[in-house]
Amino acid sequence: MTNRALIICNGEPPTRRLVRKLASHADLIVAADGGANAARLYGIRPHIIIGDLDSVSATTKRVFASSSILRVRRQDxxxxxxxxxxxxxxxxxxxxxxxxxxxxxxxxxxxxxxxxNYTSRMRITFVGDGWKAMPVESGKEVRAKVGTTVSLIPFGPCSGITLKGLRYPLTNATMKVGEIGVSNIVKRSPFSITVRRGNMLLFIMDRA
Amino acid sequence: MTNRALIICNGEPPTRRLVRKLASHADLIVAADGGANAARLYGIRPHIIIGDLDSVSATTKRVFASSSILRVRRQDxxxxxxxxxxxxxxxxxxxxxxxxxxxxxxxxxxxxxxxxNYTSRMRITFVGDGWKAMPVESGKEVRAKVGTTVSLIPFGPCSGITLKGLRYPLTNATMKVGEIGVSNIVKRSPFSITVRRGNMLLFIMDRA
Known part of the structure; x- marks a missing residue:
């Protein structure tokens, strides 16, 4: 069963080593348009390339001629x-x-x-060099080395926020747009985050 | 009267040329903590350095010994x-x-x-190499070259959104969290953006 996917987007990819490791754990590798160029440079063959394909280089198209291509021209x-x-x-x-x-x-x-728009249907993690970001879905327990820096950025108003196992804990707090929680520190692993209402993005900074 | 300020933060500064130009138009130059290091490298003397000063290098402290320093130890x-x-x-x-x-x-x-938290009291513009970002305060007219790429990212739900002078116009639309408007194009300058309710960040990409 295919259950784990890796999407390679067209921004700055993390190191070759990290992307190759993530690719080796993925059942399905998707290059989002120009992300295919990074995949090629890293020697990773995506199962499918998706996008309007305006950012895929001619060389990448030639090298991945045998990969599936899903051309979606929607502009919205x-x-x-x-x-x-x-x-x-x-x-x-x-x-x-x-x-x-x-x-x-x-x-x-x-x-x-x-x-x-997707968090109710799948578990999403962004990965970069030295950091991860993930949406907090109601309650979340996260393993991280004690001393790791974590930051919380609300996307719109959030309420019922409870943080346990961090240096600056919170109990049933609210955060409105403009309020953020950067540079909190893991005191105990796993630490836990609960957000009863609202969209909160959690950043875990392994190398802050 | 001091009316225009430049804040230099501790991320990746734009080119020396751009920062010096902005500094030359500012009545007051503020280095936010480690931003002072970039100011020093660019040959710009801040009027004041503000922060907990944990990111200001020893050399920067010595070079700016005569600048005002406001040490604020608040962690929140x-x-x-x-x-x-x-x-x-x-x-x-x-x-x-x-x-x-x-x-x-x-x-x-x-x-x-x-x-x-500040947009009701001041007009704020972020500037980087080839881009600007600014909060849309109810109604905004913006001058930009025809063909310029602009993107809209809502911070929380937004309503009463009207876009005029762009390739993809909107009239009294709503955007919820998860909906964005990237890569719109300026058709007429000045173009206008109205957001009756909510927090919307406008990106102007001069070099997209």
């Missing part, structure tokens, strides 16, 4: 959304995303914003 | 918030921010999130 969603829609159609439950940040700042914010 | 807000609080106390109405993005991804998201 992003290449990451096209890739996630495909994974929803395949009932994939665990998705790791690399290359979602860097290069264009609007795409960085856009890529980490669009996931809220 | 960021260096950018400390700098913005200072500018509020000085009734500054126009603030340009550089170095807010890059390096730590949690700070990138955090820095562009905290401004919503």
């Amino acid at each position: 969603n992003t290449d990451l959304e096209k890739a996630l829609d495909y994974l929803v159609s395949k009932s994939i439950k665990n998705v790791c995303i690399v290359g979602a940040t860097g290069r264009r700042i609007d795409f960085t914010f856009g890529n980490l914003s669009v996931i809220w | 807000n960021t260096d950018l918030e400390k700098a913005l609080d200072y500018l509020v106390s000085k009734s500054i109405k126009n603030v340009c921010i550089v170095g807010a993005t890059g390096r730590r991804i949690d700070f990138t998201f955090g820095n562009l999130s905290v401004i919503w």
Whole structure:
């Protein structure tokens, strides 16, 4: 059963070593448009390339001539959304995303914003060099080395926030737009985060 | 009257040329903590350095020994918030921010999130190489070259969104968390954006 997917987006990918490791754990590798160029440079053959294909280089197209290509010309969603829609159609439950940040700042914010349409159907983790980001779905227990820096960024108002096992704990707190919680520290692993209402993104900074 | 401030944050600063140009137009230059290191490398003397000063190098401290230093040890807000609080106390109405993005991804998201506490009191623009970002305050007319890419990222639900002068216009639309509008194109300058309710960040990508 295919259950774990890796999406390679067209931002700045993490190191070759990290992407290859994630690819080796994935049942399905999806290149979101120009992410295929990074896959080629890293020697990773995606099972499918999805997007309007305006960012895939001629060399990449030639090298991956035998990969499936799903050309979606819709202008009203992003290449990451096209890739996630495909994974929803395949009932994939665990998705790791690399290359979602860097290069264009609007795409960085856009890529980490669009996931809220998918979080009820799949578990999503963004991975970069030295960091991970994931949406907090109601309650979450997370393993991390004691001393690790974690940050919380609300996307819209959040309430019923309880943090346990962190240096600055919270109990049933609220955060509105403009309030953030950066540079909290893991005191106990697993630590736990509960958000009863709202969309909260958790960053785990392994190398902060 | 001091009316225009430049804040230099501790992320990746834009080019020396751009930061020096912005500094030359500013009445007041504030280095947010480690942003002072970038100011020194660019040959810009900040009027004041604000933060808990844990990121200012020894060399920077020595070179800027004559600059004012405001050491704020509060742990519950960021260096950018400390700098913005200072500018509020000085009734500054126009603030340009550089170095807010890059390096730590949690700070990138955090820095562009905290401004919503300040937008009723000052006009804020983030500037990077080839891009600008600014909160849309109810109605906004923006001059930009025809063909420029613009993107809209809502921070929480937004309603009453009207876009005029862009390739993909909107009339009294709503966007919820997870919906974004990347890669719209300027058809007519000035174009206009109205958001009746909610927090919307506008990105102008001069080099997309």
